Amino acid sequence: MRILVVEDESRVASFISKGLEGAGYVTEVAGDGSTALDSFRERGADLVLLDVGLPDIDGFSVLKEVRKIDQDTPVIMLTARGDVASRVQGLDLGADDYLPKPFDFDELVARIRAQLRHSGQSQAAVLQAGDLILDLKTRRAERGGRATDLTSREFALLEFLMRHEGQVLSRSQILGSVWGYSFDPQSNVVDVYVGYLRGKLDRAGENTIIETVRGGGYRLRVPA
Ligand code: CA
Numbered sequence: 001m002r003i004l005v006v007e008d009e010s011r012v013a014s015f016i017s018k019g020l021e022g023a024g025y026v027t028e029v030a031g032d033g034s035t036a037l038d039s040f041r042e043r044g045a046d047l048v049l050l051d052v053g054l055p056d057i058d059g060f061s062v063l064k065e066v067r068k069i070d071q072d073t074p075v076i077m078l079t080a081r082g083d084v085a086s087r088v089q090g091l092d093l094g095a096d097d098y099l100p101k102p103f104d105f106d107e108l109v110a111r112i113r114a115q116l117r118h119s120g121q122s123q124a125a126v127l128q129a130g131d132l133i134l135d136l137k138t139r140r141a142e143r144g145g146r147a148t149d150l151t152s153r154e155f156a157l158l159e160f161l162m163r164h165e166g167q168v169l170s171r172s173q174i175l176g177s178v179w180g181y182s183f184d185p186q187s188n189v190v191d192v193y194v195g196y197l198r199g200k201l202d203r204a205g206e207n208t209i210i211e212t213v214r215g216g217g218y219r220l221r222v223p224a
Helices: 010-022 033-041 059-069 084-092 105-118 152-162 169-178 189-201
Strands: 002-007 025-029 047-051 076-081 097-101 126-129 134-137 140-143 148-149 210-213 217-218
Touching: 002 010, 002 033, 002 076, 002 097, 010 025, 010 105, 010 169, 025 033, 033 047, 033 097, 033 169, 047 105, 059 084, 059 140, 076 084, 076 105, 084 097, 097 105, 105 189, 126 152, 134 152, 140 189, 152 169, 152 189, 152 217, 189 210
Parallel strands: 002 025, 002 047, 047 076, 076 097
Antiparallel strands: 126 134, 134 140, 140 148, 210 217
16 A cells, blocks of 8 residues: 655654554655645555645645545545644545644554545455456465465565556556655666566466566556
């Protein structure tokens, strides 16, 4: 699950991001509204954590734009404590929840879990592409009835590929979504992990299910 953290105070952003990574989420931090919208347009998110006070466009305007792009992604607004007007405005504009600052980190994680439970993506128990099945609860992959254990990064990578089945995904899209914003874009970690997944999922004598697209990136081929 990937969370877009929109927060301009870098100390707060890094506190949230580190904590959420520790809780098993992949995060991307955007320090202003336009960066957040670029990221959301390009890569989407499973949930958006959105500060109201941002240096360029305010959180409400970001929320409006997010809702034009996608109506279902849960958005939790971070507001100043006691600021009832902001809270009401946020909920009117389609925020799913709000959390007054300063907040307790455990409460933030609990609110995030609750939102992800309600959203459609977390309800699907398995993803399927041809004879390839990914169980989102046990985090195991199965191909043609043969089950394979995955590490957490392998799981996140395969989930991302399966949710974009048939689409060409660039290395930087994959890196941003699976490893998060802070990773070195020159890293070959994507290629390494694609190799691990191929080793676990491909069958001898058949084409690989994760195609390399020349000059583009990777694409999950729908297995027969
Ligand atoms: Ca702020």
